[in-house]
Amino acid sequence: MSVRYTYKDFKSILNKMRFIDNWFWCRYTLNPYNDCEFACTYCDSRSHKYHLHPDFDQEIFVKTNVGTMLDNRLRRARTLLPDVVAIGGTCDAYQPAKAEFKNTRTCLEVLLKHHYPVSLSTKSNLVLRDLELLSNISDDTWCTVGITVTTVDEELASFLEPNAPSSHIRLETLRQINTYAPNIQVGIHLMPIVPFLGDDEQSLESVVRDAKESGADFILFGAGMTMRDNQAMLYFTKLSKRFPDVIEKYEQLYQTKFDPDTGYVGRDLPQGYYAVRISKIMLVLCEKYGIKSRTKRYIPNDFRYWNYKIAEEFMNESYIAQMNGKAWTNIFWAGQNIQNLRESIVDVAERGDLQSIRNIGSELEEHILRELKEAN
Ligand code: SF4
Known part of the structure; x- marks a missing residue:
């Protein structure tokens, strides 16, 4: 089925958070598009809390006038201070969305003009087309790119992230960023770590080893895959067809009972012991391969x-x-x-x-x- 692109006006483009994000060090978030054609099976953006479209991966809303809107917001806002803008929290900023839209690039140009640092997370090699611009942002303030890799098992990846570039392409993208723009802090976002599919020590080690070999500066990992309302139901439905053997384990971990005819009732996050167990494994692996589990943050040159x-x-x-x-x-x-x-x-x-x-x-x-x- 082909993806539809629809231009749409939005009232705002930049969201300021009350507290800085502890992982990405961002104060602001910005989504150049609404919805995401990569169609990841586990994608949290499908849940009601984000108020996105029911055809999340079939119809992509291309936000109009993003450059002017962002420029106006940054020029007129007396209360805003330059700080990290995370691009693409509920969409991938480099999903195909037809090359000519270039909403992400437009936003990056405006952010550079106003000296705002940038944190980017993507599964796409299209990020390479903006490498020079990202490198300029890094020289000007700070820029971090996280390439999301949840598994290096391509078959599993095609179930988890059906329309995204292969894990191999993503690691190669990381390598190229590291080679051609070494001033950019680049690493892996191993998030979410998907329970019972690629969360065993051997699989996790493969990701860490490949990340290291590709030149990653860091691995940010997250062992708290969320399950919410319709996103959880879609995930369980797909899981029951492809990996029925793990359903019971999920039911235990999320304290739920999967029933395709009812809505999801269960935990948003896995039980605490799970995240601690996986995180400990990851910390040991990061140590073993000499790779950081945190990123260096942006430090402003003012009273902060x-x-x-x-x-x-x-x-x-x-x-x-x-x-x-x-x-x-x-x-x-x-x-x-x-x-x-x-x-x-x-x-x-x-x-x-x-x-x-x-x-x-x-x-x-x-x-x-x-x-x-x-x-x-
Ligand atoms: S790339 Fe990110 S935003 Fe897009 S579907 Fe996958 S998880 Fe969701």
Whole structure:
């Protein structure tokens, strides 16, 4: 069935988040298109919460005037500060969507003009056509490209991601970015790790090894594949036809009972023990192959400099604790609150007011003071 492309006006193009994303370090999100023709079986964007089209992978909405809208938004917004824009959260920014639309490129040009850094996630080699532009953004501020690879087993990939380029092409894309634009931070988004299909140690190791061989700077992994409403029903329906043997395991993991005639009732995320077990395996593999499980973040050259540096350290610590099933929330929120400050943490420290920041107690206060002292 061929995909339809429909031009559509949208009221806004840039979404500002209250808290910076802990994985991609983004403050803003931007989707140049609505819906996605890669049609991944597990795609979370199909769930109701994103309010996308029922024919998610059959009709792609091409947002009109994205360049003008984004330019106006960035020129007129007095409250916005340049920060990381994640492109393509609910669509792949480089899905085929006919080469002539070039919505992603248009947005990148505007972001470069306004000195906004960019985080991109894609399964497509079409990203290579904008390599020079992405490299310019990286030189200007910061640019990270994550190539999504969930498995290197091509047969499994064709079930999970039927219309996306093969895993081989994706790894080759990574290699080319690394070769021709080494200033771009490039790595693998191993997300979602799909339960019981490619989540065994050997399969995970194949992805990590191939990523390393392709020149990945990092692997961001996510062991929390979501299951929600119609997305879960579609996934279960396809799974029951192709891999009926794992249905029972999914029912246990998501505490549900699959019934094709009813809606989905169950957990949004797998039970906690699963994510911890898989994350521990991944951390060991990253260590073994000498590949980072986090990305270096964008650090602005203004009053936020120390806020972001200290927050990065706190967020990284909380991430590793979470992956290992340890307490992580206090340091996570301390990091979030620091990076949301409207003044420099150096000024707060000089006033002796660090404990007025939520989640900062005497221990973290001491830590911050020591760090600021060492930096001077
Ligand atoms: S590429 Fe991403 S947005 Fe597109 S269908 Fe796959 S998971 Fe969904």
